[in-house]
Amino acid sequence: MPQPNPPAWVRDAIFYQIFPDRFARSESVDKPSGLAPWGAVPTPHGYQGGDLIGVAERLDYLSELGINAIYFTPIFQSASNHRYHTHDYEKVDPMLGGDLALRRLIDEAHARGIRVVLDGVFNHASRGFFQFNDILENGPNSAYLDWFTVSDFPLRAYDSETPPNYNAWWGLPALPKFNIQTPAVRKFLFSIAKKWVDFGIDGWRLDVANEIDDDDFWREFRDIVRSSNPDCYIVGEVWHDARHWLQGDMWDAVMNYLFTRACIAFFPAVQNMEVLHGTTLAKSAPRGAREFRESIEQLLALYHPDVTAAQLNLLDSHDMARFVSIAAEDTSAFRLATLFQMTYPGVPSIYYGDEIGISGGHDPLNRASFPWQQPEAWDRDLLNDVRRMIGLRNANPVFRGGRFGFVDVFNDQDDVTAYVRTLDDALGLVVINQGSEPRQVTLDLAGRIPPGVELREVWVEGDLSVVDSKVKLLLKPRSGRVFLTKAGPNV
Numbered sequence: 001m002p003q004p005n006p007p008a009w010v011r012d013a014i015f016y017q018i019f020p021d022r023f024a025r026s027e028s029v030d031k032p033s034g035l036a037p038w039g040a041v042p043t044p045h046g047y048q049g050g051d052l053i054g055v056a057e058r059l060d061y062l063s064e065l066g067i068n069a070i071y072f073t074p075i076f077q078s079a080s081n082h083r084y085h086t087h088d089y090e091k092v093d094p095m096l097g098g099d100l101a102l103r104r105l106i107d108e109a110h111a112r113g114i115r116v117v118l119d120g121v122f123n124h125a126s127r128g129f130f131q132f133n134d135i136l137e138n139g140p141n142s143a144y145l146d147w148f149t150v151s152d153f154p155l156r157a158y159d160s161e162t163p164p165n166y167n168a169w170w171g172l173p174a175l176p177k178f179n180i181q182t183p184a185v186r187k188f189l190f191s192i193a194k195k196w197v198d199f200g201i202d203g204w205r206l207d208v209a210n211e212i213d214d215d216d217f218w219r220e221f222r223d224i225v226r227s228s229n230p231d232c233y234i235v236g237e238v239w240h241d242a243r244h245w246l247q248g249d250m251w252d253a254v255m256n257y258l259f260t261r262a263c264i265a266f267f268p269a270v271q272n273m274e275v276l277h278g279t280t281l282a283k284s285a286p287r288g289a290r291e292f293r294e295s296i297e298q299l300l301a302l303y304h305p306d307v308t309a310a311q312l313n314l315l316d317s318h319d320m321a322r323f324v325s326i327a328a329e330d331t332s333a334f335r336l337a338t339l340f341q342m343t344y345p346g347v348p349s350i351y352y353g354d355e356i357g358i359s360g361g362h363d364p365l366n367r368a369s370f371p372w373q374q375p376e377a378w379d380r381d382l383l384n385d386v387r388r389m390i391g392l393r394n395a396n397p398v399f400r401g402g403r404f405g406f407v408d409v410f411n412d413q414d415d416v417t418a419y420v421r422t423l424d425d426a427l428g429l430v431v432i433n434q435g436s437e438p439r440q441v442t443l444d445l446a447g448r449i450p451p452g453v454e455l456r457e458v459w460v461e462g463d464l465s466v467v468d469s470k471v472k473l474l475l476k477p478r479s480g481r482v483f484l485t486k487a488g489p490n491v
Contacts (some may be wrong), residue, residue, distance in 0.1 A: 002247055006253060008231075009233075011310070014348050015070065016062055017071045017314070018071070024055055024058050025049045026097070026386075039371060039373070050096075052092070062114065065386070069202070073318055076446050081325075091185075115476060117378050118201050123207060124177045132144075136155055139155075144226075148166055148167065166279075179188055197229050203314070206236045206237060222250055236446070239257040253307060253310070255312070259346070264323070266289070271286060271327070272361075273343060276326060296344075314349040315354070316351050318367060322360045331379060334354065342394070359377030403422050409441050411442060416432065426485060428485070429471070430480060433475035435477060440472070441475060442470060449485060460476075
């Protein structure tokens with residue numbers, strides 16, 4: 001039987017997710033004339049002209065933040081600002097700077113110890129994809145009929161009143177679904193996966209990967225990319241229980257939306273139901289600390305420990321409202337959730353701009369441009385706190401690889417959660433008060449901390465007493481405190 005074997009580097013990774021059209025625009029990349037102004041209100045179809053050279057020019061910012069991995073939403077040539085409508089998998093979109101821009105970005109990122117993961121859209125293509133376009137032009141005489149599943153002709157590719165007469169993702173005519181059973185299609189997609197791994201990327205994020213319902217496809221995909229790079233990280237997009245694909249023979253991890261849902265349910269004092277309505281996250285009903293603990297313990301029990309350690313733990317993404325908007329613009333909720341994210345098993349992922357307080361509801365409002373030219377718009381206090389929390393994780397192996405366990409909290413009002421991470425003889429203790437009132441709590445660390453060992457606070461100073469493994473401390477409203485049993489740097 002296969003065993004999960006994600007790349008070792010992933011345990012130490014902190015990802016930053018970038019939507020390329022909106023992160024940074026370089027003056028050195030030629031652009032078409034029809035761009036919206038940088039900072040304009042995002043629209044479903046408009047471009048603002050971000051590019052990969054712009055990202056390369058801001059790698060120092062990411063390094064200073066503590067980031068050591070980037071996940072890009074699609075970068076291949078496409079007639080859409082999000083580029084999930086792929087026209088040409090063989091080349092980077094010229095508006096992003098083309099292949100040479102990716103070459104520079106990878107080289108400069110790797111020189112800083114930053115990994116690069118690309119988005120693989122292998123379930124569907126676009127109307128502009130050559131083989132589908134050939135069917136549009138030639139109908140039943142096309143040489144590529146078996147690349148897609150067509151029921152009759154002519155194709156209704158631009159008819160908004162009638163469903164498409166070919167298989168398309170969620171019935172959207174702009175996204176014809178590959179016929180994955182056709183050998184030529186499999187060969188093509190595997191060649192694309194290998195091409196860009198050989199080019200130097202460090203992994204693939206797989207768009208709607210569960211919709212390619214073919215285990216042999218994914219097993220062969222894994223074998224091919226791992227033969228090119230044994231450290232290639234393979235992470236699927238699945239919003240629910242993904243055990244089927246995480247047995248060691250297909251993917252390493254998924255985007256951990258079950259983690260996201262638990263955080264949405266606990267950390268915001270108030271949920272903005274308008275931005276949650278109509279999404280799978282609307283089920284994230286507000287819960288207290290006991291239910292939050294149950295959710296997290298169920299999640300930890302779901303997967304092999306090596307899979308849990310590789311899961312991409314996100315608070316938000318390009319596919320959902322930003323966390324701070326879900327929390328009704330309360331940045332304290334984002335702070336608390338980020339503290340949990342940075343001290344919890346798995347791989348933290350920050351959606352670009354969250355660290356400076358960018359907000360936004362449903363797509364496309366969650367895809368605003370990064371305000372580089374408006375530093376006065378940045379929440380500097382939030383940025384400093386996020387940088388410190390990332391530093392806390394980077395500086396202390398116990399928060400990256402330690403065993404996780406909740407600690408019972410006495411005399412609280414179901415708004416305090418506490419847990420430990422243990423690694424060899426090191427222990428990290430995190431206590432979070434989600435409530436709006438101060439809490440004096442007692443924790444019992446019997447069996448977890450040797451008698452006489454000192455707890456040293458590394459996040460938020462305050463009173464603390466430890467007597468016979470009983471820890472008593474005061475928590476301010478909407479705050480967290482972090483302690484270590486071994487010397488580590490203050491953050």
